[in-house]
Amino acid sequence: MGVTSGRRFQSARVAEFKESVIREMTRLAIQYNAVNLAQGFPDFSAPAEVKTAAQRAIAEDINQYSITWGAKSFRDAICNYYRRFYRLEIDPEREVTVCCGATEGMIASLLALLNPGDEVVLFEPFYENYWPDSQLSGAICRHVSLRPPDWTFDPDELRSAFTEQTRAVILNSPNNPTGRVFSIAELTSLARLCEEHDCLLLTDEIYEHIIFDGQRHIPPITLKHMRDHCVLVNSLSKTYSVTGWRVGWVIAPPELTASIRKVHDFLTVGAAAPLQHAGVTALNLPATYYSELARSYEIKRDLLIGILEKAGLRCYTPKGAYYVMCDISRFGFADDVSFCRYLVEDIGVAAVPGSSFFSDPANGSHLIRFCFAKKPETLEAAAERLARLQP
Ligand code: GLN
Numbered sequence: 001m002g003v004t005s006g007r008r009f010q011s012a013r014v015a016e017f018k019e020s021v022i023r024e025m026t027r028l029a030i031q032y033n034a035v036n037l038a039q040g041f042p043d044f045s046a047p048a049e050v051k052t053a054a055q056r057a058i059a060e061d062i063n064q065y066s067i068t069w070g071a072k073s074f075r076d077a078i079c080n081y082y083r084r085f086y087r088l089e090i091d092p093e094r095e096v097t098v099c100c101g102a103t104e105g106m107i108a109s110l111l112a113l114l115n116p117g118d119e120v121v122l123f124e125p126f127y128e129n130y131w132p133d134s135q136l137s138g139a140i141c142r143h144v145s146l147r148p149p150d151w152t153f154d155p156d157e158l159r160s161a162f163t164e165q166t167r168a169v170i171l172n173s174p175n176n177p178t179g180r181v182f183s184i185a186e187l188t189s190l191a192r193l194c195e196e197h198d199c200l201l202l203t204d205e206i207y208e209h210i211i212f213d214g215q216r217h218i219p220p221i222t223l224k225h226m227r228d229h230c231v232l233v234n235s236l237s238k239t240y241s242v243t244g245w246r247v248g249w250v251i252a253p254p255e256l257t258a259s260i261r262k263v264h265d266f267l268t269v270g271a272a273a274p275l276q277h278a279g280v281t282a283l284n285l286p287a288t289y290y291s292e293l294a295r296s297y298e299i300k301r302d303l304l305i306g307i308l309e310k311a312g313l314r315c316y317t318p319k320g321a322y323y324v325m326c327d328i329s330r331f332g333f334a335d336d337v338s339f340c341r342y343l344v345e346d347i348g349v350a351a352v353p354g355s356s357f358f359s360d361p362a363n364g365s366h367l368i369r370f371c372f373a374k375k376p377e378t379l380e381a382a383a384e385r386l387a388r389l390q391p
Contacts, residue, residue, distance in 0.1 A: 017132055021356035025340065029350035034343075035382040037304075038350040040176065040322060041243040042373040047289065050240055053281035057274035066273040069261045070098025070249065074276040077283040078249055086222050094254040097261050100271050102206050102235040102248040103129060108267060109202060109231050109250055110137040110168070112259035118167035123153060125325075125357030125364060127176045127204070142166070143359050148325075149316055151180035155189055162193055168200040169193075171220065174207040177325055177357050177369045179318020181215045191223045200256075202231045206238045206248075207321040209290050212298045215319050221251070228253050231260075236275075238322070239293070240282045241373075245275045297322055297372070300379065304372040307383040312391030322373040325354065327366055330391055335365040343368075348385040 025038035036043075045051075069075075075092035082088040090096060099105040106129065114120070116138030122130055124143040134141050142161040144153050169190065173182040182190075194201045201220055208217040221230035235248030248271070250260055264270075304324055305315045314327040333339040336353035344350045354367025372379065 013136060016135070020128060022128060022352050025344070025350045025352055028344045032344050032348065032350075034345075034348045034350045035378060035385060036350045037370040037372070037374065037378075037382055038352045040238075040371045040373060042241040043378055044241065044373075044375050046241040047282070047285065049285070050242065050278055050282045054245075054275055054278035057277035062274045062277050064273060066098075066270050066276055068265045068270045069257075070096060070271070071273060071276045074098060074279050075249075077280040078251075081283045082251070086219055088219070088222060090251055091254070095251055095257050097250045097252075097257055097264050098271050098276060099248045099250060099264055100268050101237060101246040102204060102233045104246075104264070104268060105233040105235070105248045105250040106130070106170075106202065106204060107133045107136060108263040109233065109252070109256075109260050110134065110139065111267075112263040113200060113231070113256060114139045114167055117165065119163060119165040121158075121161045121166060121169040123171065123175070124359060125177055125354070125367075126170070127172055128356050130170050130172075131359065139167070140165070141359065146175070146178055146180060148178075151175065151178040151316070153186070158190065159193060162197050162199075166197050166199050168202055170202045170204065172204040172207075174211055174215075174217065174318075174320025176207065176321050177323050177352070177354075178316065179321050179323060179325070181211060181217070181319040184218055187218055187220050187223060191220055191226050191229070194229045195225055199229070200231055201226065201229050202233060205232060205234045208234070209239050209293050210297050210322055211294055211320040212301060213319055217320075231256060236279050236282055239290075240285075242275075242282075245272065247271045247275050247279055300372040300374065300376070303376065303379050304370060304382075307379060307386060308370065310383070311386035311389045313389075322371055324370045324372060326351075326368050326370065328368055329366045331389075335361075336368050337365075340368055343389075347388055349382050 022039050029036035075096045079090045079092045082090050110133050114137045118139045120134045120139045121142050123146050144158050144161050203220050221232050232251040237243040308315050316325045328339050336355050340353045352369040354364035355361035358364040
């Protein structure tokens, strides 16, 4: 055995890392020719004008590095967008860092703002990247449960998660995987705790426009006294159906942005220049684009829930984002992983085991997640296959 295959070359940092279950499920879906309702990405087209803008940018030779923290035109467009939607004034020169997706935005922010031993409060179930992100930054996670059926948290449990070491809270609203959209009362109570404990609130807002039943997205940065505490992470991926572009951004106060930009610079140098250029077109799409996006996703949500319930799966109706969590207890499988294996291999539909969103897998062993960012015919193909499922 060569030395390079030995464990002695593995850093202690990654020793506990497992492969991303979400991305593993996509691979299994391909292997078994299953309908992929696992990894969250659309199987339909991005807006034509956004694609044309990217093609044009490449043809016009916008093919070299942009400024490391983002092309000026794209940072300006980001600031216009926040003025337009939330009446927020952001300085494109000192408060914006363009990154390779929200994924890089989150890890660059944590690496830039936390020290080993600092504590991070995470709502659980959580999007699977936040735990390894915290690990890479040397931080310790404190979990606060989101409880079904509405996925609300207990305010006392939240309060007791804060300690002398708490430096940050990560909040994802609309939430992946639960679809929870946090209320103004919940956001305000969280904001007060961040203020009291002088800690940061990192908000992952990538599903801000995918929101249903008349709910409204409230960026915590717009709440009183929160401007200095918030690090807002967002991206083009979900709003414009371009998850493969890897273009996102972080908005933070100038001193924090200076640190985030340093980490970003050494990690990746910059996000794809022509795609930032096309991002200007995306961010300037008319209001009808955003209302139509929410409406079409609401129709997809209702279609998938109808299909899943007919197949005997108990669904928690999401208020935002593009996932449905289901309870599989009645099927009598040992756990979520064996159920998902059966689903992908024998039924031909890929979902994500719920345990991948929990620190203790046992807490998610009765749950699985389906994604509905799919064409109606993809959802119908899943329906045909799921008809064979026996509760
Ligand atoms: N956010 C998406 C999901 O939860 C995609 C995850 C990923 O693979 N980056 O499925």
